[in-house]
Amino acid sequence: MTGEPLLEVRDLKVSFRTEDGLVQAVDGVSLSLSEGETLGIVGESGSGKSVTMMSVMRLISDPNARFEGQVLYKGHDLMTLNPEQMREIRGTGIAMIFQDPMTSLNPVYRVGWQIAEQIRAHENVSKQAARARAIELLAAVGIPQAAERVDNYPHEFSGGMRQRVMIAMAVSCHPDILIADEPTTALDVTIQAQILTLLRKLRSDFGTAVVLITHDMGVVADMADRIAVMYAGRIVEQGSRREVFYDAQHPYTWGLLGSIARLDRPKPRRLATIPGQPPSLLRLSPGCAFGDRCAHRFDLCDERPPLLARIDGDHLDACHLEPKQKKELRETTIHPELIGNAE
Amino acid sequence: MTADSASAASAANGDGGGELLLRAEHVTKYFPIRSGVLLQREVARVHAVDDVSLELRAGETLGLVGESGCGKSTLARCLARLYPLTSGSVVFEGQDISRLSRRELRPVRRELQLVFQDPYASLNPRKRVGEILSDPLRIHKYGNRDEIKRRVRELLELVGLSPEHINRYPHEFSGGQRQRIGVARALALHPKLIIADEPVSALDVSIRAQVINLLDDLQDELHLTYIFIAHDLGVVRHVSDRIAVMYLGKIVEVSPAEELYQRPVHPYTEALLSAVPIPDPDLSDRRVQIVLEGDVPSPIVPPSGCRFHPRCRYATQICAQQEPPLAEYGSGGHMAACHHPLNIEPATAPAAEPLSAVAGAEVPAEEPQ
Numbered sequence: 001m002t003g004e005p006l007l008e009v010r011d012l013k014v015s016f017r018t019e020d021g022l023v024q025a026v027d028g029v030s031l032s033l034s035e036g037e038t039l040g041i042v043g044e045s046g047s048g049k050s051v052t053m054m055s056v057m058r059l060i061s062d063p064n065a066r067f068e069g070q071v072l073y074k075g076h077d078l079m080t081l082n083p084e085q086m087r088e089i090r091g092t093g094i095a096m097i098f099q100d101p102m103t104s105l106n107p108v109y110r111v112g113w114q115i116a117e118q119i120r121a122h123e124n125v126s127k128q129a130a131r132a133r134a135i136e137l138l139a140a141v142g143i144p145q146a147a148e149r150v151d152n153y154p155h156e157f158s159g160g161m162r163q164r165v166m167i168a169m170a171v172s173c174h175p176d177i178l179i180a181d182e183p184t185t186a187l188d189v190t191i192q193a194q195i196l197t198l199l200r201k202l203r204s205d206f207g208t209a210v211v212l213i214t215h216d217m218g219v220v221a222d223m224a225d226r227i228a229v230m231y232a233g234r235i236v237e238q239g240s241r242r243e244v245f246y247d248a249q250h251p252y253t254w255g256l257l258g259s260i261a262r263l264d265r266p267k268p269r270r271l272a273t274i275p276g277q278p279p280s281l282l283r284l285s286p287g288c289a290f291g292d293r294c295a296h297r298f299d300l301c302d303e304r305p306p307l308l309a310r311i312d313g314d315h316l317d318a319c320h321l322e323p324k325q326k327k328e329l330r331e332t333t334i335h336p337e338l339i340g341n342a343e
Numbered sequence: 344m345t346a347d348s349a350s351a352a353s354a355a356n357g358d359g360g361g362e363l364l365l366r367a368e369h370v371t372k373y374f375p376i377r378s379g380v381l382l383q384r385e386v387a388r389v390h391a392v393d394d395v396s397l398e399l400r401a402g403e404t405l406g407l408v409g410e411s412g413c414g415k416s417t418l419a420r421c422l423a424r425l426y427p428l429t430s431g432s433v434v435f436e437g438q439d440i441s442r443l444s445r446r447e448l449r450p451v452r453r454e455l456q457l458v459f460q461d462p463y464a465s466l467n468p469r470k471r472v473g474e475i476l477s478d479p480l481r482i483h484k485y486g487n488r489d490e491i492k493r494r495v496r497e498l499l500e501l502v503g504l505s506p507e508h509i510n511r512y513p514h515e516f517s518g519g520q521r522q523r524i525g526v527a528r529a530l531a532l533h534p535k536l537i538i539a540d541e542p543v544s545a546l547d548v549s550i551r552a553q554v555i556n557l558l559d560d561l562q563d564e565l566h567l568t569y570i571f572i573a574h575d576l577g578v579v580r581h582v583s584d585r586i587a588v589m590y591l592g593k594i595v596e597v598s599p600a601e602e603l604y605q606r607p608v609h610p611y612t613e614a615l616l617s618a619v620p621i622p623d624p625d626l627s628d629r630r631v632q633i634v635l636e637g638d639v640p641s642p643i644v645p646p647s648g649c650r651f652h653p654r655c656r657y658a659t660q661i662c663a664q665q666e667p668p669l670a671e672y673g674s675g676g677h678m679a680a681c682h683h684p685l686n687i688e689p690a691t692a693p694a695a696e697p698l699s700a701v702a703g704a705e706v707p708a709e710e711p712q
Contacts, residue, residue: 044547044548044549044550045547144637158638160638161638188410188411188574188639189410189574189576189615189618189619190410190614190615190618190634190635191410191638192618192620193617193618193620193632193634193635194634194635194636196620197632197634215547215548216620217548217622218619218620218621218622218627219620221620221621221622221623221624221627222620222621222627241624242624242625245622245623245624246624255549256548256549257622259548259549259551259552260548260577260622261552261555261575261577261578261580261581262577262621262622262623263576263577263580263604263616263619263621264621264622264623264626267580267581267601268581270556270559271552271555271556271581272552273549273552273553273556274549274552275553277517277519277520277550278547
């Protein structure tokens, strides 16, 4: 992590006006991404991880949405750009792929045409040249017989292949940053392994920085350099991959790690659970959003804990507990099988 | 379908000690693909489930894993007779249910219930929870109104919901709570067997653990038998006593749960396990993943011989020519269908030629060329 960050999100707040009231989807998120780095954002549905990145791309056009904060890309605040300028950034600067490749590809156009269209939108090249590039890209993302497949329609591809097409499209103009929003969630594990291998290859070939949004702790453990854990629109913990997995500071992260049925550990008698369910974003308490589900809640938790480096370096967390207390408490949550029945 | 695997099937049973609850023999389900305007000629068939035999003992949990399209859901629906079988038989509690009429099936349905993946699609949005839960009770003439009402309240408590929820509609609940309603509905008539088709796949991790623990508790409390379908191998390992791995309509390996993870015999199982991301950075960095090439082939024209051979890194000529039968490895009921089985210790395994040895003993199959 050297020099200026490539992308910096500063205190981003996104809220939506709804019939029921104001939904605070993202509540003061700050992030940074350096060149060539992979940032994993984990969290459950509704935690704001997608909305954060959609806002970075300025892809939310809902008139009821309100944005605050800054998104700095190479020193420019993306929030202040006009649509024309923003379109320049998308594709060449920052590109995004989504969970469901069927809904993000246009079903009535051939895939080659869709890739070529994007290239021609950004670069002044001939149709033939763009088509040739499309074939090259399809081959690069591992589509067999790319020269023939370039004329197929999206429905003629399998789910994994479609995601490859999406990735080909996303990297067609050599973006600095690739945002991948749950890119493998809709895929089988064996296909997921293929797509992650492909992302890893692109990362090393082109030095692309990646923001990987996922709910799968296994995927971030495999791919990310740094991890941000989100809960109810806020980042509750952020640190390097090893810090988050081996020295998790926030009780929510403990809960997440504890509730996975994992293959690499002896089978616990029971899975640890996080009691209750995520809070409604309509009526967030002024204190810690995780407070109601947290077993270690105390008086101070009625006050919202700031995201701070409480131990050292870049490892941040938003929990009022003392680091020493956390160390003891953590063991009871993540390894309940060693302590006995946790419930 | 070269070999008769009836005898092999009888070995693919649990050692749980419970009595036999369900036995499936040569269950086959093809879906016709029709073409033409008037005549609707059948032009091809999707081989969704192809000659699957298995046994289930009372009180055990059988996990069914495989990629999408491998036929695990179709198999489950065949076992519950939600689909008519193309051929084969399903014997539930000593009764062959594969040829029963709808009316004859009704008492069987009471004993055999399903829980579905999507709790948003499987609950009628226009009915209140009370109605959703009392419908099966009314249909099966459980008792008078008071008795039904009492049972509904009992069910809600059983799955950890409050009896006050009785007048709410499904949309007023979160995903995890809805899945609890789905479980309560399945439990309404005191079933013996519950087939859960991806019951936690649509749920977030923290909620997923809650529902898994609930299913676990209910099994202990009510002595239930489960068939648990999932693609998440971690979840399947956690809940299952035995696990069956499916690939393109076939069971390729059946094993006691823990052993499958320690010692997979079939290369497909090995690859599947290897593809699961490990939530531990150091372990994840250290291990060498097996990444399968390509996609699952079309079940309309499945590959010859072993269906996994085009993607298998151990495949040789025989794999393309001859379909391997399910053969037993070890004494614990561990079976696999492979010409080149993995993790076989010469001392414990049926010698260096496990295939021919076992095949010779169990199936009057043709000689390997």
